[in-house]
Every structure is written in structure tokens, then in C-alpha cells.
Amino acid sequence: MNTVSDDHYYLKAKYEGYRSRAAYKLIEINEKFRIFKKGQKVLDLGASPGGWSQVASKRIGNRGKVIAIDKAYISPFKEKNIEILSKDIFDKNLGTILIDNFGKIDVIISDCAPNISGDYSRDHTTQIYLATRALDLALKILNEKGAFVCKLFQGSDLQDFVSQCRKNFEKTKLFKPKASRKKSAEIYLVSLNLKNNT
Numbered sequence: 001m002n003t004v005s006d007d008h009y010y011l012k013a014k015y016e017g018y019r020s021r022a023a024y025k026l027i028e029i030n031e032k033f034r035i036f037k038k039g040q041k042v043l044d045l046g047a048s049p050g051g052w053s054q055v056a057s058k059r060i061g062n063r064g065k066v067i068a069i070d071k072a073y074i075s076p077f078k079e080k081n082i083e084i085l086s087k088d089i090f091d092k093n094l095g096t097i098l099i100d101n102f103g104k105i106d107v108i109i110s111d112c113a114p115n116i117s118g119d120y121s122r123d124h125t126t127q128i129y130l131a132t133r134a135l136d137l138a139l140k141i142l143n144e145k146g147a148f149v150c151k152l153f154q155g156s157d158l159q160d161f162v163s164q165c166r167k168n169f170e171k172t173k174l175f176k177p178k179a180s181r182k183k184s185a186e187i188y189l190v191s192l193n194l195k196n197n198t
Contacts, residue, residue, distance in 0.1 A: 036060055039061065042065070043066075044069065111150075131161060149188060151187075162174065
């Protein structure tokens with residue numbers, strides 16, 4: 001079994017200056033689905049320690065902005081286009097705060113995950129709960145044609161969640177990056193082009 005120090009992506013992240021190995025998952029997702037464009041506004045939910053924010057920051061360039069949100073501490077970034085917001089994603093006023101301060105968002109990314117309890121059914125349910133909150137925010141604050149990416153765990157409630165996304169976006173796919181550990185049940189949902197449902 002690999003130890004952390006043997007982990008290719010962990011070592012690569014250390015060498016290339018990313019805060020987590022998870023950065024490579026988002027890099028793969030973007031290579032496949034072309035999520036990011038220059039000048040976009042990106043919301044990173046559950047951003048700590050910040051690897052996904054770093055990836056988004058590079059892809060959107062200096063004219064873009066990443067809003068990195070977490071209730072956990074995030075150390076300041078050297079990248080000037082990342083703004084940290086210390087908030088719980090379940091704060092009922094979060095959508096309003098974001099719209100008032102940043103306007104509509106182009107891309108929402110969420111690598112949120114529960115603290116693993118060892119009870120897989122419970123962890124799966126909690127993960128769906130986190131993803132549902134991310135989707136609720138997306139439907140409120142994404143620009144039309146906006147994109148949504150979130151982590152899921154495979155399990156009984158997965159398809160219902162995918163169906164919700166398919167109703168609201170023109171294209172929804174599930175994708176497991178090579179940077180995800182093979183034994184991990186995680187999978188990423190990528191939804192593109194938010195429909196105008198009004």
C-alpha cells in the first residue's frame with residue numbers, strides 16, 4: 001500500500017507549489033470539459049487548503065476572480081485574483097452576500113467532503129447533502145450558461161442528484177480523474193450551460 005510520501009500526485013503538488021494533490025483532479029476536469037475561461041468569476045466552495053482555487057486562478061487570469069469560501073482557515077494566497085471569504089457554506093445569507101459583493105458567478109466548484117466516519121451509507125448521504133447545498137447556491141447565483149463542478153460519492157442517492165442537475169443544465173457528466181485514488185468512491189459531477197428556467 002502506498003504511503004503519502006510515495007503518492008505521485010502528493011509529491012508533484014509539493015514540487016509544483018499546489019496546496020493539495022486535489023489540484024490535479026481539477027486540472028484533469030478542466031482539460032476534459034473546458035470549464036474555465038479568462039476573466040471569469042469562480043466560486044470555490046469548501047476551498048481549504050486552496051489547491052482548487054490555485055488552479056482556477058491560473059486558468060482565469062488576472063482579469064478574473066476566485067472567491068474561496070470555507071469555515072476552516074485558509075492561509076493567504078500569493079495569487080492576487082483570489083479573495084478568501086470565511087463563511088460556512090450553509091449560512092442562509094450566503095447567496096445574498098455573494099450577489100451583493102460579487103454579482104453573478106460564472107463557475108462554481110466544490111470539492112467539499114464530510115469527515116469520513118467509516119459508515120459508508122452515512123458518508124454518502126452527508127456528501128449528497130453537501131452537494132445539494134452547492135447546487136442550491138449554483139441555481140441562485142450562477143450566470144445563465146454557467147458551469148458547476150462538485151464531488152460526489154457513489155451510492156444509492158447518486159442518480160437522483162444527477163437527475164436534478166440534468167434538469168437544470170444542458171450537459172451533465174460524471175467523471176473520475178486519474179488523480180483520484182483508485183480505491184476511492186469519489187466521482188465528480190460536471191454540469192455545463194445552466195438553463196434559463198425562469
